[in-house]
Amino acid sequence: MSAGEAVLTPVVHTERDGDVLVVIINNPPVNAGSLEVRRGLLAAIDTLQATPDLLAGVLIGSGSTFIAGSDLREFGKPLEAPELPSIIEAIEACTKPVVAALHGAALGGGLELALGCDARVATVKTVVGLPEVTLGIIPGAGGTQRVPRRVGVARAIQMICSGERIPSGKALELRLIDEVVSTDLRAAAIAHARSLAGRKCRIRDEAVLPDDPAVIESAVQSALRAGKRRPAVMAAIEVIQASARLPIDDALASERAAFQRLRLSREAFALRHQFFAEREAMKLPQAFQATPRPVQTVAIIGAGTMGSGIAISALDAGMDVLLVEQDEAALQRGSERIHEYYNNRVASGKLKVDQAAANESRLTPTTDWEQLRRADLIIEAVFEEMAVKHVVFAKIDAHARAGAVLATNTSYLDVDAIARAISRPQDVLGLHFFSPANVMKLLEVVRGEQTAPDVLATGMALAKRLGKQPVVTGNAFGFIGNRIYNAYRKQCEFMLEDGAWPEQVDAALQAFGFAMGPFAVADLSGLDIAWRMRRAQAATRNPQERYVAILDHLCEQGRLGQKSGAGYYTYPDGKRSATTDQTVRGIIEQASVQRGIERRLLSDEEIQRRALLAMVNEAALLLAEGVAGRATDIDVVMVQGYGFPRWEGGPVFWARQQGAAALQAGMDELARCSGGSFVRANLAVLLD
Known part of the structure; x- marks a missing residue:
C-alpha cells in the first residue's frame, strides 16, 4: 500500500x-x-x-x-x-x-x-434516479428537497413518484x-x-425553482392516478411540496420522519420481499448450474401475435431472427406486424430511425425449413394443441443442427410429451412467454425430465438477455402460473354459483389491488382459450370435482369475450358494460339451481379471502410437488405475470401475514366451498 x-x-x-x-x-x-x-x-x-x-x-x-x-x-x-x-x-x-x-x-x-x-x-x-416509491418508501436523505431546487416541484413530483431513471444527458439538462x-x-x-x-456549491442553499401552481396540481393528480394513491406516493407529494414553503432543515426533518415510518410499513416489507424474490429467481439451483450454450441466431416458428412478439424481443436484444411460417400469407402478416411495431416506436419518439432499421435488418422471414440449420435456438410458437406441436417438432428434429436448443412456447401442455416425440429430448425445454411477449417481463423456463443442465442454463441466459424475469418451473399442467390462476379462477366461478355476479367478484378483487378481475380478464383474453383447455382435461377430470359449466355455456352461445362482442359482459361500441346482462345472469342462476344452491350475498371480504386462499393452497401443492423450487418463485410469477398487486408481495407473502389461526379457519371454509375433489395442502411448506 x-x-x-x-x-x-x-x-x-x-x-x-x-x-x-x-x-x-x-x-x-x-x-x-x-x-x-x-x-x-x-x-x-x-x-x-x-x-x-x-x-x-x-x-x-x-x-x-x-x-x-x-x-x-x-x-x-x-x-x-x-x-x-x-x-x-x-x-x-x-x-x-x-x-x-x-x-x-x-x-x-x-x-x-x-x-x-x-x-x-x-x-x-x-443513469440517475430516485426509485424509492417503487419500494413503498420515499427518499430519506434529502432527495425530496434537493431535487426541487434544481428541477422545480412539478418535475420533482413526476420524477420521484414514478421512480424514473434519467440518462445523464437529460440529467445535465435538468441540472441534476x-x-x-x-x-x-x-x-x-x-x-x-x-x-x-x-x-462550496451546496444545493441546500439554493431556492426552490419556481413553478406554476396549475402545473404542480397537474403533476400531483397524474402521480396520484399512476401511483393508485399508495401511501408512499402521497407522502412523497407532501414532502416535495413542503420544499417550497418550509425552511430546508424543517423539510428535511419531515422527509426523514416519513421515510422512517414508511420503511417499517407492511407495504414496504412486501415490496422488499418481491425485490429480493425476483433476484433469487434469476439463479439456477446448484444441481442445474452449467455454462449456457452460445445463442446469436434464433428461429421462431409461427408468425402470429405471440411469435411476432417473441421476435421483437429477440431483435431488440440484438439477436438475429429467422421467422418461419408454413405459408407466405401468414409470414407476410407476421412481418408486417413487426414492421408496424417499429414504425410506431419511431413515430412516438421511443426509438431512433437508425436503431429501428438496424433491428429490422436482422429479421429473416422465411417459409424454408432448411433455414433452421442456421439457428442456435428454435422457439416453437404455434397453436396450443399437442397434435400440432408434435408435427412441428418432427420438422424441427429433421432440420435443426446438432446442439441447437429446442423450445416450446406452451402455456400448459406437457413438455415431456413433446420432447419424447423427437430424437433429442435432452435439448428440449419450455419457454412460456406471456402476451404481449415483447412487453410482459415474466418468462417461465420449464425443465423437462430429460432437459440437459446447459439447456436450462441457456433458457435462463436468454431471459436475462431479453430483459425478462425468468422463473424455473417443473413440468406440470399449467406450470406455476396457470395452475395457480386456474385454482383462483375456479374459486371465483364457485362464488358465481354461490350468489355473486361477475361484476361483484371483479370489483372486489380490483379493490384488493388486481388491475382487472378474473371475468374481465377472461373476456379480454378470450373465453375459448379456457374452454379449449377444459376440453383437453375432460377425459381425466375427477367426477367428484365441483365443475362450473357457466363458461362452457357462454362459449356454446358464441359469447367468446371482447373479440365476439359478448362474454361475461357485453361490449356495446367496444366498451365493457358495467354489469352483466340477463343472458349471463340466467345462465348463472340456472347453474345455482342445478347445484342445489340457494344464492346468497357474498361480501367483498369473503370474495377476496376465498380467491386468495385458493391461490395459497395451490401454491403449497406446487411447492410440495417440486414444480416450484422456491416459495418466493411463486410470488414472482403471480406478481409479474398475473397482476397480483406488487405491494401485497404475492400470495405466499400474503399468507405469511395472516396468522396460523386465521389461515386454518380460512382453509376450513375453502374446503367446504370447493367440493369433494378438493385437495387440501399442508401450508407449512410455505410458512417455514
Whole structure:
C-alpha cells in the first residue's frame, strides 16, 4: 500500500492525487450504501477536512457503477449510525468542495449522496434516479428537497413518484448533473474538484425553482392516478411540496420522519420481499448450474401475435431472427406486424430511425425449413394443441443442427410429451412467454425430465438477455402460473354459483389491488382459450370435482369475450358494460339451481379471502410437488405475470401475514366451498 492510500473500512479506501483526496467505494456488486460504506465515507470526509494540504475530494465507485442504492436489507431493522443524512451533512459542512464522479447507476441513496456534494460529473452512459416509491418508501436523505431546487416541484413530483431513471444527458439538462464526459471519469472529476477549490456549491442553499401552481396540481393528480394513491406516493407529494414553503432543515426533518415510518410499513416489507424474490429467481439451483450454450441466431416458428412478439424481443436484444411460417400469407402478416411495431416506436419518439432499421435488418422471414440449420435456438410458437406441436417438432428434429436448443412456447401442455416425440429430448425445454411477449417481463423456463443442465442454463441466459424475469418451473399442467390462476379462477366461478355476479367478484378483487378481475380478464383474453383447455382435461377430470359449466355455456352461445362482442359482459361500441346482462345472469342462476344452491350475498371480504386462499393452497401443492423450487418463485410469477398487486408481495407473502389461526379457519371454509375433489395442502411448506 502506498503512503497516499488509506483503508478506512473494508469497502472504502482513499488515494491522494496531489491536493485532491479520491474516495473509492468498493462494495460489489452494486456498491450498495451499507453501514460499512457510510462509516468509510464519514471517515474519509473527516480526513479531507483535517488535512491542511488537501483542497478538495472526489467520491467514485469501483467496478461498473457508483452507488446503485442503499442496502435494502437494513431497512426492516433499526438503522445504525451513521445514517446517510449524517454523511451528507458532513459533506456540506466540510469547508472543502467534494465532487461525485458518477458512472453506471446513481440511484436512491447514491443520487442523494451525489446531490449532497458540491458538483456531479458523470459518464455518457450514467443513469440517475430516485426509485424509492417503487419500494413503498420515499427518499430519506434529502432527495425530496434537493431535487426541487434544481428541477422545480412539478418535475420533482413526476420524477420521484414514478421512480424514473434519467440518462445523464437529460440529467445535465435538468441540472441534476453538472458535467458529462466521454473520457477518463476520474481525471475529469479531479479536474472539476480542483476548479472548485476554495468554493462550496451546496444545493441546500439554493431556492426552490419556481413553478406554476396549475402545473404542480397537474403533476400531483397524474402521480396520484399512476401511483393508485399508495401511501408512499402521497407522502412523497407532501414532502416535495413542503420544499417550497418550509425552511430546508424543517423539510428535511419531515422527509426523514416519513421515510422512517414508511420503511417499517407492511407495504414496504412486501415490496422488499418481491425485490429480493425476483433476484433469487434469476439463479439456477446448484444441481442445474452449467455454462449456457452460445445463442446469436434464433428461429421462431409461427408468425402470429405471440411469435411476432417473441421476435421483437429477440431483435431488440440484438439477436438475429429467422421467422418461419408454413405459408407466405401468414409470414407476410407476421412481418408486417413487426414492421408496424417499429414504425410506431419511431413515430412516438421511443426509438431512433437508425436503431429501428438496424433491428429490422436482422429479421429473416422465411417459409424454408432448411433455414433452421442456421439457428442456435428454435422457439416453437404455434397453436396450443399437442397434435400440432408434435408435427412441428418432427420438422424441427429433421432440420435443426446438432446442439441447437429446442423450445416450446406452451402455456400448459406437457413438455415431456413433446420432447419424447423427437430424437433429442435432452435439448428440449419450455419457454412460456406471456402476451404481449415483447412487453410482459415474466418468462417461465420449464425443465423437462430429460432437459440437459446447459439447456436450462441457456433458457435462463436468454431471459436475462431479453430483459425478462425468468422463473424455473417443473413440468406440470399449467406450470406455476396457470395452475395457480386456474385454482383462483375456479374459486371465483364457485362464488358465481354461490350468489355473486361477475361484476361483484371483479370489483372486489380490483379493490384488493388486481388491475382487472378474473371475468374481465377472461373476456379480454378470450373465453375459448379456457374452454379449449377444459376440453383437453375432460377425459381425466375427477367426477367428484365441483365443475362450473357457466363458461362452457357462454362459449356454446358464441359469447367468446371482447373479440365476439359478448362474454361475461357485453361490449356495446367496444366498451365493457358495467354489469352483466340477463343472458349471463340466467345462465348463472340456472347453474345455482342445478347445484342445489340457494344464492346468497357474498361480501367483498369473503370474495377476496376465498380467491386468495385458493391461490395459497395451490401454491403449497406446487411447492410440495417440486414444480416450484422456491416459495418466493411463486410470488414472482403471480406478481409479474398475473397482476397480483406488487405491494401485497404475492400470495405466499400474503399468507405469511395472516396468522396460523386465521389461515386454518380460512382453509376450513375453502374446503367446504370447493367440493369433494378438493385437495387440501399442508401450508407449512410455505410458512417455514
